[in-house]
Amino acid sequence: MALGRTRAVGLVGLSGHVVEVEAHLASALPAFVLVGLPDASLAEARDRVRAAVGSTGLTWPNRRITVNLSPAALPKAGPAFDLAVAVSVLAASEAFEPDRAARVVHLGELGLDGRLRPVRGVLPAVAAAVAAGLRDVVVPEADAAEAALVPGARVVGCRTLAHVAHRYGAAVLLPDVPVAPPVRAAGGHRRPPGDLADVLGQAEARGAVEVAAAGGHHLLLVGPPGAGKTMLASRLPGLLPDLDEAEAVEVTAVHSVAGTFDPEGGLLRRPPYEDPHHTATPASIIGGGSGQPRPGAASRAHRGVLFLDEAPEFPTAVLQTLRQPLEHGEVVVHRAAGAARYPARFQLVLAANPCPCGRAIGTGLACSCRSLERRRYFGKISGPLLDRVDVQVEVPAVRRAELVGAAESTATVAARVALARAAQAARWAGTPWRVNGEVPGRVLRERLGPDADLLDLVDQGVDRGTLTLRGADRVLRLAWTVADLAGRAAPTRDDVGRAVALRTRGQGT
Ligand SMILES: Nc1ncnc2c1ncn2[C@@H]1O[C@H](COP(=O)(O)OP(=O)(O)OP(=O)(O)O)[C@@H](O)[C@H]1O
Ligand SMILES: [Mg+2]
Ligand SMILES: [Zn+2]
Incomplete structure (x- = not known):
């Protein structure tokens, strides 16, 4: 039985977890099975991986292929596992020396033509890999700059599955394709306009x-x-x-x-x-x-x-x-x-x-x-x-x-x-x-210490029912900030008065 293994990273929120990807080839009726709690998009990965391997000119092993992603309990979302699955299959079929890919983390979605497509979440994924001691990562070329922002990562950006296999010594022709542009949603992080x-x-x-x-x-x-x-x-x-x-x-x-x-x-x-x-x-x-x-x-x-x-x-x-x-x-x-x-x-x-x-x-x-x-x-x-x-x-x-x-x-x-x-x-x-x-209101009230009589103004508001207790805490918070902006060590009576106005739309309630 032939075995190929490599790594990928699954993201849950912002936390990445290294996923072991293992391919077994057995001499049984040809089949391709993915296991390890894959979600719907992972099932689709089967078709993409199979087509992409075909497009490299490498032979798809005519055997029973089982790819296992572990730990099984970890939810695995997104298309970022395609590349690792393909690499594990190629390693198992000895398209190249299987050990070479074993400790490398692979991230990327595959097109049917074998092209590597950029994915979301490369930065936290690579950070998790490096934190787990896996510094070698292969990512889609358009994601390489993002991956390289992680200190300690050794990043290789590739354009196609053929380019990845070639790195490991597979005998493939390198297709001449342009870099797939990054997937970038509209809007996003920007500088607000104006002074x-x-x-x-x-x-x-x-x-x-x-x-x-x-x-x-x-x-x-x-x-x-x-x-x-x-x-x-x-x-x-x-x-x-x-x-x-x-x-x-x-x-x-x-x-x-x-x-x-x-x-x-x-x-x-x-x-x-x-x-x-x-x-x-x-x-x-x-x-x-x-x-x-x-x-x-x-x-x-x-x-x-x-x-x-x-x-x-x-x-x-x-x-x-x-x-x-x-x-x-x-x-x-x-x-x-x-x-x-x-x-x-x-x-x-x-x-x-x-x-x-x-x-x-x-x-x-x-x-x-x-x-x-x-x-x-x-x-x-x-x-x-x-x-x-x-x-x-x-x-x-x-x-x-x-x-x-x-x-x-x-x-x-x-x-x-x-x-x-x-x-x-x-x-x-x-x-x-x-x-x-x-800062919680309780802490602020303690901090006012000997100047607690400044709280009169606030207390009056609470007594009159025009300030809620939480509102009173908010006023205290503001009084400290007013004092900090003026370079004072603690709020004065005027600072508290200004804070009341800032809290109550100038109505002093
Ligand atoms: N204080 C100001 N100084 C200079 N220009 C101003 C000022 N206030 C308003 N303007 C002018 O009026 C325009 C409208 O301002 P802005 O859109 O900020 O108002 P708004 O209060 O948000 O109004 P709306 O309730 O209609 O959204 C600005 O683009 C600017 O040209
Ligand atoms: Mg407006
Ligand atoms: Zn009106």
Whole structure:
């Protein structure tokens, strides 16, 4: 009985697991059996592998072929196993010296003509292989640059199955085919447009965006059409510091699995920005799809900004799905084969008109909505979702007089944000938190210590019933960030007052 073996990697969420791929050839009636809990797409792999081997000019062994993928219990999704299955069959049939491929990891989908097609998730897959001590990886040529981003990986990019077999010494002719272009989904990780200097006037709202950036607070902007809400929100990511190494690897892995990563510029080092349209489905926000599930916008915004423009226009179902990532920092996509987890720790930014006609605040014009309409419109985003949004401010229509002169640039404000973040990093060193927006209210209250009488302002709000207890915690959080931005060691009474205004859309409630 002839035996050929090689390796591949299966992904569950972002975690890769090395899969052993073993082909046995037996002198029995010709057949081709794949075992090891393959999903539907793996069954299709049989036909692709068989056709691809034929296209190389190598002989398909006329025997009973059993390919076993183990560990059997690991769910194996996606087309990335084609190449390893083909290589194991060729090794078993002694198209080349079988040992040569045994410790090499093979990733890639095969075309019927033997061409190697790029796959999603190459970065986390190669990282898992290297972590398991397997440094030699063969990937589709278009994926080689991405694979090479993993430190310690020895990467070979190949165009066709014939090229792979040839490397191991098989006697094949190398076909002259162009590189298959990478599979890249539209959108993806991009730099948000524009500089903060473009936003004139709106001192309060600009300050709110700065506070949100400094403390990692979720943000709501409410105002009439044309006030600059979209402009302001899209300038928030530019104020955030670069990702650190671990974050960059994680964010890049998410975009690799989503198919939205372009390895041209190396690892993604800027916080991502995702602004799904209000016609988006829950699956496109949270993730899903058959086979290897794709991370949704909430995960693609991991360590960056998720912006819901015209938030009340989003279906309630979509808004509801955000509660899980807001609470746990990840989403779980359930599959028959098991659950895939993707990180989703984003900063949420919501923009909304105050009412359907848009004139209820900041215009000086009469609102033509009935009060029930008004409440229903805004009620969609209120409740548990809005309760988590620390900064809630009004953005009134800009007056013509404000649209002159110069405003501070993104670079200037980002420098203050960086200082405020450094102060927070020092304060929360040794804790799981890095920015005030993540710190539980109890901890913040203890920290206020001897200045606890500053809490009067907050307590009054709670006593009057205009601030919920959670709202009071949010105000404390903001007061610390206001102090950090001003370079103060602890919040003053004024800082708490400003925080109350930032939380309550300037109404002091
Ligand atoms: N503060 C501002 N400074 C400079 N230009 C502004 C400002 N506010 C609005 N504009 C101009 O008005 C346009 C519309 O702004 P933007 O789309 O951000 O408003 P919006 O509040 O999001 O409105 P809508 O509710 O209709 O979406 C901008 O493209 C810009 O040209
Ligand atoms: Mg807008
Ligand atoms: Zn109205």
